[in-house]
Amino acid sequence: MSARRIVVFAKRPEPGKVKTRMCPPLTREEAALLYAAMLDDVLETTAQAARAVDADLCLAVHPPEATHEMATLSPAGTRVEAQHGAGLAERMAHAVAAAAAAGYGRVLLRGSDNPTLPAELLCRGLAALHDAELAIGPDRDGGYGWIALRRPAPGLFDHPMSTTSVFDDTLANARSLGLRTTILEPHFDLDTAEDLARLARLRREGGAGPCPRTLAVLDEHAFWGCAPASG
Numbered sequence: 001m002s003a004r005r006i007v008v009f010a011k012r013p014e015p016g017k018v019k020t021r022m023c024p025p026l027t028r029e030e031a032a033l034l035y036a037a038m039l040d041d042v043l044e045t046t047a048q049a050a051r052a053v054d055a056d057l058c059l060a061v062h063p064p065e066a067t068h069e070m071a072t073l074s075p076a077g078t079r080v081e082a083q084h085g086a087g088l089a090e091r092m093a094h095a096v097a098a099a100a101a102a103g104y105g106r107v108l109l110r111g112s113d114n115p116t117l118p119a120e121l122l123c124r125g126l127a128a129l130h131d132a133e134l135a136i137g138p139d140r141d142g143g144y145g146w147i148a149l150r151r152p153a154p155g156l157f158d159h160p161m162s163t164t165s166v167f168d169d170t171l172a173n174a175r176s177l178g179l180r181t182t183i184l185e186p187h188f189d190l191d192t193a194e195d196l197a198r199l200a201r202l203r204r205e206g207g208a209g210p211c212p213r214t215l216a217v218l219d220e221h222a223f224w225g226c227a228p229a230s231g
Helices: 028-052 064-071 088-101 119-130 166-177 193-204 212-221
Strands: 004-011 055-062 079-082 106-110 134-138 144-149 181-183
Touching: 004 028, 004 088, 004 119, 028 055, 028 119, 028 212, 055 064, 055 088, 064 079, 088 106, 106 119, 119 134, 119 144, 134 166, 144 166, 166 181, 193 212
Parallel strands: 004 055, 004 106, 055 079, 134 181
Antiparallel strands: 106 144, 134 144
């Protein structure tokens, strides 16, 4: 067993349950199709990072009954388990505690909404724990795309989730717990049509990141009017 674990938090790509802030302009079915492609890219990139730093890869699934289904879609060697807890904060705390109980000395949690996030940044996040007790990668809407810890930190996630102050609230809790914290550069999630427009601009500039399946689905279905990279 590796001393490191990377956990991807994901939902079953079910219409009406994922990427709902993109509906409209997308239909619920289109949003689910897009999310499935995003998750494929996230898992591929995360598997690359796990191999690079000798970390074990885990997919934490919601809802629990989708665990078997999601296992068939995951890269070889991925541990797939259900998320546990009444809300996201409890589920994240449980994932850190479970990793520590299993003997992992470093654990990184990441979401599945940021398919352009490069594997190298995940590797740096885990490496930052050499000196820090907490490392975090903010996103551009007030949250964060990943967070890494050496050990459980009870109370760290005790704040409202899915708000524009999640990042600041987490840092405030980290300070109150006395955690030495490293902040890496920000990235962005794909949550709204405006985020898709940002991705279109980045692709035209050659900086879309490692998300070929996401881009292919967007092009094939013309969800957002993005021209091919050569356009």
